[in-house]
Amino acid sequence: MRIGLDIGGTKTDAVAITVDDEIIGRIRRTTGHGDDEIVADVVEGVRELQADAEFDLAEVRSVGVGIPGLVDAASGRVLHAVNLGVESLELARLARAELGIPVALENDVNAAALGAAALRGADVGTSMAYLNLGTGVAAGIVTEDGLWRGARGTAGEVGHISVDPAGRVCTCGQRGCIETLCGGGALARAWGRRGSLPVRDIFDAADGGDTEAMLLRADLARGAAAAVRVLILSADVETVVIGGGLTALGDRLGDGIRRALIADAAGSPFLRSLHLDERIELLPSGSPAAALGAALVGALVPEEEIVIHG
The missing domain is CATH 3.30.420.40 (ATPase, nucleotide binding domain)
Known part of the structure; x- marks a missing residue:
């Protein structure tokens, strides 16, 4: 399965999806502020979702994150996310080090666009x-x-x-x-x-x-x-x-x-x-489009980067 997180200025929305893009779990949590808190949002968001939806973390193939600000998707770095207190953060690398799962980033609006297209x-x-x-x-x-x-x-x-x-x-x-x-x-x-x-x-x-x-x-x-x-x-x-x-x-x-x-x-x-x-x-209010799109971004991680863990 894949996990997607949409990190907003006040709330983070997270979903777990199957290979058929079916949402099998969803949680929301308060977004933190600053580098350490944003990394924690990803790591703890994944773990809360795992506990809530009762799946094995070893089943997760990738984590995708949609986040506001300038995003260098290739390097997994967040730049100038002013509302989150982030100026330069290697979010993908740091979150992967904690989770042992490949992490991909995308600008939040681009991720939501992918999610909206999938929902349509x-x-x-x-x-x-x-x-x-x-x-x-x-x-x-x-x-x-x-x-x-x-x-x-x-x-x-x-x-x-x-x-x-x-x-x-x-x-x-x-x-x-x-x-x-x-x-x-x-x-x-x-x-x-x-x-x-x-x-x-x-x-x-x-x-x-x-x-x-x-x-x-x-x-x-x-x-x-x-x-x-x-x-x-x-x-x-x-x-x-x-x-x-x-x-x-x-x-x-x-x-x-x-x-x-x-x-x-x-x-x-x-x-x-x-x-x-x-x-x-x-879109209906409360649509999971952004988090779903983030999960789809994670699905674009090349297969050679994905290792079985557990």
């Missing part, structure tokens, strides 16, 4: 983009040949495409990036009111007629629609699957994005011909 099945198109709407905004692109990373690994970084040069300043230093419109962190800062779920609060206040909330809700739909448009027009993917924390809003999110896509296409026969509003899907 092979008979629903050969190309797709996974658009992550969470604290930030990014995408992973999957073709019939697998992940498409681009020349320097930045394929899918739609969050930092500027669509409004006079817009809000982005954390990347530009103005009016897509992320400033539909990233959960940017929306929370623009809202500026305390709450455990600021984006949900924005939607609730907008439903109640709050003018500022209505504008921010419209920004979210406009920004996500722009991301969908960029992904389809640049990579010509058949479908954009939307995931991430904001999908907890369900149809409130999806319907708004579809309306924005339809409105954008109203004056453009070209855009209307692409039927962009029909080419998006929302």
Whole structure:
């Protein structure tokens, strides 16, 4: 079997899958902070999953890890995962030393893209983009040949495409990036009111007629629609699957994005011909796509690197 872990800023989601990609165990645990804690998240996450699902660790062929930040998949090193307190960490080597199992790394959004593609099945198109709407905004692109990373690994970084040069300043230093419109962190800062779920609060206040909330809700739909448009027009993917924390809003999110896509296409026969509003899907909230994708990343470990252990 294979194990996949999706390490998030606050929670780590872990799954165990069979050779047929069937999930036979799943746990969630709090994510630590700093090099030692992140290594422990992988090692202890595997052991907790083993205890919970009651399988033999000797059956595990590989461990895959999806993690935010810059990832050097070839060397198994994590670089600049600021939210996790990591600047440079040889995570694959250190975790393998503890577990005795090959460990592979991938950027979390790319891993989630692989997982989303697997959940959709092979008979629903050969190309797709996974658009992550969470604290930030990014995408992973999957073709019939697998992940498409681009020349320097930045394929899918739609969050930092500027669509409004006079817009809000982005954390990347530009103005009016897509992320400033539909990233959960940017929306929370623009809202500026305390709450455990600021984006949900924005939607609730907008439903109640709050003018500022209505504008921010419209920004979210406009920004996500722009991301969908960029992904389809640049990579010509058949479908954009939307995931991430904001999908907890369900149809409130999806319907708004579809309306924005339809409105954008109203004056453009070209855009209307692409039927962009029909080419998006929302993952169910709580989907295991990211952890499943991490397990699939682990499955790409060359056979010569896999040794039987026990």
